[in-house]
Amino acid sequence: MTKALVPTMGALHDGHLALVNRARELADTVVVSIFVNPTQFGAGEDFDRYPRTLDADRALVAGLADVFAPTADEVYPADAPPVVLHAGARGDLWEGAARPGHFDGVLTVVNRLFEMVRPDVAIFGEKDWQQLALIRTMAAERHPSIRIEAVPTVREPDGLALSSRNRYLSEDERRSAAAIPTAFKAVARRGATPEVLAAARVHLRNAGVNLDYLNTVDPVTLEVTEAPGPARLIFAGIVGTTRLIDNQAVEIVVER
Known part of the structure; x- marks a missing residue:
């Protein structure tokens, strides 16, 4: 057994x-x-x-x-x-x-x-x-x-990762938190270049997310990487008083 x-x-x-x-x-x-x-x-x-x-x-x-x-x-x-x-x-x-x-x-x-x-x-x-x-x-x-x-992470219909802490969010804070999956989708769609990440950070801050980090890291070492190829996009930020985290697999591309 x-x-x-x-x-x-x-x-x-x-x-x-x-x-x-x-x-x-x-x-x-x-x-x-x-x-x-x-x-x-x-x-x-x-x-x-x-x-x-x-x-x-x-x-x-x-x-x-x-x-x-x-x-x-x-x-x-x-x-x-x-x-x-x-x-x-x-x-x-x-x-x-x-x-x-x-x-x-x-x-x-x-x-x-x-x-x-x-x-x-x-x-x-x-x-x-x-x-x-x-x-x-x-x-x-x-x-x-x-x-x-x-x-794999289970997500709400708009893409926000399910978390026991989501219940802390007010209605306004939940709307702000929706910027997180929007940013992730943009990075996945456009490729995780430094410029795309910078734009995603601006988007999150403008939505009211107190951003701690949004970076691409090596999936094993967890060190920041900008090398072309597979990486992990990691996020942490505070919405209201609630700290939220998320991540997803992304591809780092080199702009030509």
Whole structure:
């Protein structure tokens, strides 16, 4: 009997269901973990107000997966402190620069969940591309028997990536957030040249997005790249008080 793990922090939506459905294709048993991990939130972030909807989450995956909802004391027992993992240089880039220590917390809790659940395969979404890249490396080093499976980002009808934090957006802020998929589509259509990226940044700022970054990076090293060929377009910005992230595969072209 094979087992798949879908690690989540709850507040489940259709994006999570896509992960569950992929897990059901790959394993006999599916476990959805629900744990709002305190170690990946920094000072002043939204740990206290992060949506906790355990009853609704259980109902959403009923008949599809088993729910594993450990307490903080179970994940981080005082009498046996877990190993704290460090994300390294790649973990200091992008989201790691904006949220110091965030990826150390992510890797630490995912490592603990792997130890507790012992899955054969773990399913993650591509929306958190930097997280996915770091987890792939951690799993290869510490849990080589666990296969890491990535699932494409699920999007709302206008292209905005589904996120548990989207519920924070007011109607006006949601309209501003629609500029994100518009910018992504423009870059994909026109090619990820420096000029196209510059225009996309202007578009986002004019729409009311407090832009942190919009760059093309190497999909593995996460370093900025302008070399012709495949790359990852990564974005982070604040709309109202809500930090949103997204990414997609793009092709960097050289203008002639």
